Amino acid sequence: MGxxxxxxxxxxWCEDNGIEVEQPTFINDDYxxxxxxxxxxxxxxxxxYSKTELxxxxxxxxxxxxxxxxxHKKLIKENAPDYNLYIN
Numbered sequence: 202m203g204x205x206x207x208x209x210x211x212x213x214w215c216e217d218n219g220i221e222v223e224q225p226t227f228i229n230d231d232y233x234x235x236x237x238x239x240x241x242x243x244x245x246x247x248x249x250y251s252k253t254e255l256x257x258x259x260x261x262x263x264x265x266x267x268x269x270x271x272x273h274k275k276l277i278k279e280n281a282p283d284y285n286l287y288i289n
Contacts, residue, residue: 203283204248204250204254204288205247206277206280206281208280212244214246215237218270218272221271222270222271225249227251233271233274233288234270235270235272237267237268238258248277248284249269
């Protein structure tokens with residue numbers, strides 16, 4: 202797992218720039234699903250750029266709190282340094 206969005210205050214950024222979804226499914230159009238993960242001491246914001254990534258973050262064995270957001274690719278590209286390594 203490797204494509205992450207690097208912004209200050211990830212919670213606020215997601216709430217301001219995304220649409221929260223309860224039951225995420227893989228999409229690959231102008232938007233992608235991103236997962237906001239509470240790691241207790243910090244938040245991570247991962248881009249679910251493939252069905253494999255989505256499946257990994259939906260694993261019920263992972264008990265961390267997660268929220269899912271639909272976010273426009275333009276915003277992801279602007280804030281994910283490794284975007285071009287993962288998404289054409």
